Amino acid sequence: MNYKEIISKIKSVRNYKNEEISPEKINELKDYFNKGKRLIEDIEIEVLLKNKSEVYEQLKDSAGYNEFMLESPHYMVFLSEEKDHYIENTGYAAQDIMLKAFSLGIGSCWITFKDGEAIKNKLNINSDKKLTALISLGFDNNKNKVIYETIYEHNPTKTDVKVVEDNVSYRLGIRDIVFMKKWGENADPDELVNIGLLEGFVSAGRAPSTRNRQPWRFIVDNETIVLALRHDSYANEYEEKIDTAVIMLYFEAVIDSTMFDITWNFGKPEKNYEIPDDYKIVGYCIS
DSSP states (O other): OOHHHHHHHOOOOOSBOSOOOOHHHHHHHHHHHHHSOOSSTTSOEEEEEEEHHHHHHHHTTTBOBTTBOOOOSEEEEEEEOOOTTHHHHHHHHHHHHHHHHHHTTOEEEEEOBSOHHHHHHHTTOOOSSEEEEEEEEEOBSSTTOEEEEEEETTEEEEEEEEEESSSSTTOOOHHHHEEESSTTOBOOHHHHHHTTOHHHHHHHTTOOOGGGOOOEEEEEETTEEEEEEEOOTTSOHHHHHHHHHHHHHHHHHHHHHHTOOOOEEESOOSSOOOOOTTEEEEEEEEO
């Protein structure tokens, strides 16, 4: 899969054609998921693919994008063992299969929910695993249109909701999200080219996030790459963990495919980077 190309084009789909996906493509997605990327290999995840008749009416009052349940021909339901970082692990795997679906011409979108156990009951899922993600799945009925809700970091009371033609509008630049050596020292893109990291950061900057907050910042310190996430009232703990997983996937997938292999570690490196109080270091990797 050409991650760089797919990441540059993928968008969230919230309006679907009334057309089912072929069994062949469904099976291809299942096969891909079984051998797809994971953040933590020893956490067991399973995905259930369900039809509209099994999900939409059951959940239209208890789940949805900003409490509006998306109507799609198919849904993916993710279940996971409850271990350290199991939500991030699901987010990473779920976004990876969403990229694969897009490569097959299939659109998708995250569906938010508050009570995983209640969702399992409504869907008649009998499992000891935690419900960790819901994804809508189908063919885009409104091509080239993307709805973006943008929250401004320095004025969070100001929020824009706009329809745009692509998936790269209203994005922060490289100098905004990448620092060199310490917080606030904006990165020079030419320097990132020289060390083989620019394409990874460009792709990372296109990652979706809760309400398009773009809450991530990176610090490049020699071979160490530190990931920090902004904490605010516009995302809950679950959403922050999903945002963390998605940005990790976007950066890692492109770097792995173009330069060298990296592995994310959760937690903080030994060095203290003195980041602002409204940010926290969520992981780091060695390039």
